[in-house]
Amino acid sequence: xxxxxxxxxxxxxxxxxxxxxxxxxxxxxxxxxxxxxxxxxxxxxxxxxxxxxxxxxxxxxxxxxxxxxxxxxxxxxxxxxxxxxxxxxxxxxxxxxxxxxxxxxxxxxxxxxxxxxxxxxxxxxxxxxxxxxxxxxxxxxxxxxxxxxxxxxxxxxxxxxxxxxxxxxxxxxxxxxxxxxxxxxxxxxxxxxxxxxxxxxxxxxxxxxxxxxxxxxxxxxxxxxxxxxxxxxxxxxxxxxxxxxxxxxxxxxxxxxxxxxxxxxxxxxxxxxxxxxxxxxxxxxxxxxxxxxxxxxxxxxxxxxxxxxxxxxxxxxxxxxxxxxxxxxxxxxxxxxxxxxxxxxxxxxxxxxxxxxxxxxxxxxxxxxxxxxxxxxxxxxxxxxxxxxxxxxxxxxxxxxxxxxxxxxxxxxxxxxxxxxxxxxxxxxxxxxxx
Ligand code: FCB
Numbered sequence: 163x164x165x166x167x168x169x170x171x172x173x174x175x176x177x178x179x180x181x182x183x184x185x186x187x188x189x190x191x192x193x194x195x196x197x198x199x200x201x202x203x204x205x206x207x208x209x210x211x212x213x214x215x216x217x218x219x220x221x222x223x224x225x226x227x228x229x230x231x232x233x234x235x236x237x238x239x240x241x242x243x244x245x246x247x248x249x250x251x252x253x254x255x256x257x258x259x260x261x262x263x264x265x266x267x268x269x270x271x272x273x274x275x276x277x278x279x280x281x282x283x284x285x286x287x288x289x290x291x292x293x294x295x296x297x298x299x300x301x302x303x304x305x306x307x308x309x310x311x312x313x314x315x316x317x318x319x320x321x322x323x324x325x326x327x328x329x330x331x332x333x334x335x336x337x338x339x340x341x342x343x344x345x346x347x348x349x350x351x352x353x354x355x356x357x358x359x360x361x362x363x364x365x366x367x368x369x370x371x372x373x374x375x376x377x378x379x380x381x382x383x384x385x386x387x388x389x390x391x392x393x394x395x396x397x398x399x400x401x402x403x404x405x406x407x408x409x410x411x412x413x414x415x416x417x418x419x420x421x422x423x424x425x426x427x428x429x430x431x432x433x434x435x436x437x438x439x440x441x442x443x444x445x446x447x448x449x450x451x452x453x454x455x456x457x458x459x460x461x462x463x464x465x466x467x468x469x470x471x472x473x474x475x476x477x478x479x480x481x482x483x484x485x486x487x488x489x490x491x492x493x494x495x496x497x498x499x500x501x502x503x504x505x506x507x508x509x510x511x512x513x514x515x516x517x518x519x520x521x522x523x524x525x526x527x528x529x530x531x532x533x534x535x536x537x538x539x540x541x542x543x544x545x546x547x548x549x550x551x552x553x554x555x556x557x558x559x560x561x562x563x564x565x566x567x568x569x570x571x572x573x574x575x576x577x578x579x580x581x582x583x584x585x586x587x588x589x590x591x592x593x594x595x596x597x
Pocket of ligand 1: 178325546547
């Protein structure tokens with residue numbers, strides 16, 4: 163029986179396959195072998211990530227102990243389709259057992275299909291800026307849908323399309339390592355088409371599955387309050403980064419113009435091809451204009467909120483969580499906070515972070531924003547894309563020098579207690595902070 167999770171607020175934690183599983187051969191490890199990936203600058207020993215592929219059963223017991231009623235995780239495309247059209251049934255079996263175990267534990271799975279990584283053959287034969295990418299993704303999703311999605315009520319097709327595209331097509335930090343904004347827009351267009359095709363493929367067999375995109379949101383602020391160009395810059399960046407994709411779903415049009423730099427406008431049929439928006443929210447950024455056509459602005463972390471910063475310098479800005487809900491109101495869609503967390507060696511920062519963000523979540527719910535779940539990033543310390551293992555986002559500590567042993571942090575206990583209280587005292591998350 164499918165546990166839809168639709169009748170209860172979902173309290174969860176999130177991970178992605180490559181960041182925790184280990185033993186994966188994908189586009190990133192391929193790049194790394196070629197000496198092109200920066201992974202390893204900080205930590206050369208991260209090959210097995212957290213070894214979750216081997217220890218998933220123990221890890222799921224830890225999830226249960228944490229008391230979450232939902233878990234967001236991703237499946238590794240490279241593992242499942244190591245060659246175009248050849249699917250690895252053993253890997254599918256393991257993911258299938260994982261889903262069954264979650265359901266046994268009464269933990270609603272939210273499955274992400276694409277979380278930054280690709281099979282090694284992908285960029286060479288069908289990179290996202292080519293239409294063949296849409297066919298490749300559809301084939302993958304059709305196979306996943308047939309084997310796994312009968313038991314998965316919530317699916318995220320693509321995690322943070324723009325974050326990945328900026329890394330792969332603007333900054334050349336991720337494969338395919340390009341710096342071309344026109345190609346980026348073309349690739350985004352294809353990703354959104356691929357999302358639509360995935361939506362239709364899944365719905366054809368599983369009409370009650372709810373399908374969304376996890377979109378990264380940043381609150382932008384001008385760096386110089388009385389600077390004329392900074393003032394005009396901010397809305398341009400906000401529209402590109404935060405609103406362009408959600409608006410494309412309402413307007414059936416992917417459109418963006420940045421004077422002298424970028425212009426894209428094309429029809430795309432997306433209306434009603436999304437059931438919820440996933441909000442990934444971490445920080446606020448300040449934008450400052452500069453006289454440079456190639457990069458006419460810079461982004462800065464300026465800790466003006468008084469809430470402090472993470473180990474990565476990210477400005478903590480709890481108010482942003484509610485702001486993002488407001489930005490998405492025009493979509494009329496249900497919302498899930500699919501990621502929210504902090505890199506902090508000092509766990510007391512995370513304790514503070516969680517308290518403040520959950521208070522803000524409660525406010526958003528009280529204000530009537532349709533938030534249906536919250537997933538803290540992350541379940542356990544893991545491999546962070548460009549930072550390696552030094553960025554600790556986990557509610558569980560991972561001891562990399564001791565066989566990746568896990569132990570609950572005080573922030574984890576706090577989250578567990580909050581969830582417990584909340585689940586035993588009714589369904590309104592605002593009771594959370596009022597108690
Ligand atoms: C998000 C990613 C996630 C994790 C967090 C810290 O952008 O989706 O995988 O790395 O940042």
